Amino acid sequence: MADEILAIKQAIRDVPDFPVEGVLFKDITPVLKDPKLLNLMVEALTEYAEDKEAEVIAGIESRGFIMGAPVAVELDLPFVPVRKAGKLPWETVKAAYELEYGTAEIEIHRDAFDEGDRVVVIDDLLATGGTARATFELIEKMGGVVAGCGFIVELTFLGGPEKLEGYDYTSFVRYGAGE
Amino acid sequence: MADEILAIKQAIRDVPDFPVEGVLFKDITPVLKDPKLLNLMVEALTEYAEDKEAEVIAGIESRGFIMGAPVAVELDLPFVPVRKAGKLPWETVKAAYELEYGTAEIEIHRDAFDEGDRVVVIDDLLATGGTARATFELIEKMGGVVAGCGFIVELTFLGGPEKLEGYDYTSFVRYGAGE
Numbered sequence: 001m002a003d004e005i006l007a008i009k010q011a012i013r014d015v016p017d018f019p020v021e022g023v024l025f026k027d028i029t030p031v032l033k034d035p036k037l038l039n040l041m042v043e044a045l046t047e048y049a050e051d052k053e054a055e056v057i058a059g060i061e062s063r064g065f066i067m068g069a070p071v072a073v074e075l076d077l078p079f080v081p082v083r084k085a086g087k088l089p090w091e092t093v094k095a096a097y098e099l100e101y102g103t104a105e106i107e108i109h110r111d112a113f114d115e116g117d118r119v120v121v122i123d124d125l126l127a128t129g130g131t132a133r134a135t136f137e138l139i140e141k142m143g144g145v146v147a148g149c150g151f152i153v154e155l156t157f158l159g160g161p162e163k164l165e166g167y168d169y170t171s172f173v174r175y176g177a178g179e
Numbered sequence: 180m181a182d183e184i185l186a187i188k189q190a191i192r193d194v195p196d197f198p199v200e201g202v203l204f205k206d207i208t209p210v211l212k213d214p215k216l217l218n219l220m221v222e223a224l225t226e227y228a229e230d231k232e233a234e235v236i237a238g239i240e241s242r243g244f245i246m247g248a249p250v251a252v253e254l255d256l257p258f259v260p261v262r263k264a265g266k267l268p269w270e271t272v273k274a275a276y277e278l279e280y281g282t283a284e285i286e287i288h289r290d291a292f293d294e295g296d297r298v299v300v301i302d303d304l305l306a307t308g309g310t311a312r313a314t315f316e317l318i319e320k321m322g323g324v325v326a327g328c329g330f331i332v333e334l335t336f337l338g339g340p341e342k343l344e345g346y347d348y349t350s351f352v353r354y355g356a357g358e
Contacts, residue, residue, distance in 0.1 A: 013268075019265075038251065070252040074252075
């Protein structure tokens, strides 16, 4: 797996000053457009979700949809979209989380899964962990069990690991500060 | 297939007055949360894309990501996200399209595919066809070939079929006016 992880790391593109000045954005679209790497990531996330005995796969809008939906299909499991406020059409349960300035909200349809279901959450990137943490709390509020969370990329220097303490998660490509 | 299409149609949920008053929104999340129906849709879209000799799968943000990514994985093809303006981090090519009031823009990364590549576009719903048509024009502007387009749901009374004239597309569940 080490060689393959390196290939993914090499494919990820640094985009300076996106979405705002001073941020070095990790662009995964080159991974998506290489079928070998795309399949590799889906396989790795699928194995993780299987290992965690997932009963539901939840993908966080919107890059988490790209990685999460194939995992659900591979494992023959339900796929649940976790969306920003106002995007889901039916009745939702919400959770707020803090941004640098102000707060944002995420939502899940209130019939998205059953009480006690083991949910594995998928997203592309762990940075501050704010969205993931809010998603976990939302799942628990709805009676679900957060069985784990799979990311492709992890930025290790933005407090994500601390924010997700007490939860199981995995990531495949890690960057330290300045990387 | 007829029974299965009926099962999908029965699972789709009508949500009145979303996103605005007077619109009867077709909510596909109940299809996504039923693994049998989700797999059925992915299989049907995969067959379509294979039949069209797709070399690239493009998904339109963001429900098109949910259906498109698994198709790319199944066929071992690149996945290209088509996004609303400002969401893609790197250099993009854009196309504008008309909304009821004003215009919107969609973007694709300029290195998303090679000249001459056969692109199959995936989205969840065909309504007016504005976004799909703009996506086709964008793909052609970038030197790609629009090999076809797959939707789950088609609203037949909003001008979509006319808007996509000259292009090959398919849909699995169709609604007429008032349905």
